[in-house]
Amino acid sequence: MDSRTRLLDATATLLADHGYHGTGMKEILSASGAVAGSLYHHFPGGKDQLAAAAVERAAQVIGERMERALATRPPGDAVEAFYAASAETLVASGFRYGCPVGTPAAEAAILGEPVAAAVCGAFTGWEAAIGRGLCAHGWPEEEAARTASLLLALFEGALLVARAERSTAPLELAARHSRALVERFSS
Numbered sequence: 001m002d003s004r005t006r007l008l009d010a011t012a013t014l015l016a017d018h019g020y021h022g023t024g025m026k027e028i029l030s031a032s033g034a035v036a037g038s039l040y041h042h043f044p045g046g047k048d049q050l051a052a053a054a055v056e057r058a059a060q061v062i063g064e065r066m067e068r069a070l071a072t073r074p075p076g077d078a079v080e081a082f083y084a085a086s087a088e089t090l091v092a093s094g095f096r097y098g099c100p101v102g103t104p105a106a107e108a109a110i111l112g113e114p115v116a117a118a119v120c121g122a123f124t125g126w127e128a129a130i131g132r133g134l135c136a137h138g139w140p141e142e143e144a145a146r147t148a149s150l151l152l153a154l155f156e157g158a159l160l161v162a163r164a165e166r167s168t169a170p171l172e173l174a175a176r177h178s179r180a181l182v183e184r185f186s187s
Contacts, residue, residue: 006032011054012100052114058100059122070133075182083175087168
């Protein structure tokens, strides 16, 4: 794996754990195994540019995962599987690893423009991906868009509460309600 990819992956992981302001450049370099010269070669704009690129990359990977899940399963199964995978990751990390987009989003009011824009773009992209997936299952476009927004808000909120409570119960509850929500139309 090249140094740019290692920097992006390490930054995304650290953002999910600590948020933007809790993640330092030394920590990114240590976690990535990259040297400072490499960081500034790939990201001359420094931490803001690196964090924005890491959020964008993580958002793309997660968005593609969402789309694949909705393309290969009924919506209720896809939603439930996404929650289950997130709960598993959360438990495996000792309730540290949140979302590489959602965790820094909690700091949105004080983020620099590049990172704030990347976070906003990630959420918009995920809503669109979920909406497209629902439309592929016969949902009307407007209803799919509204439901996608609600599903994303429910997931991100449940993940935040699960981390705070150190329990997967909020994710399990949100998964059941999300499944019921998407099955309401599909029935």
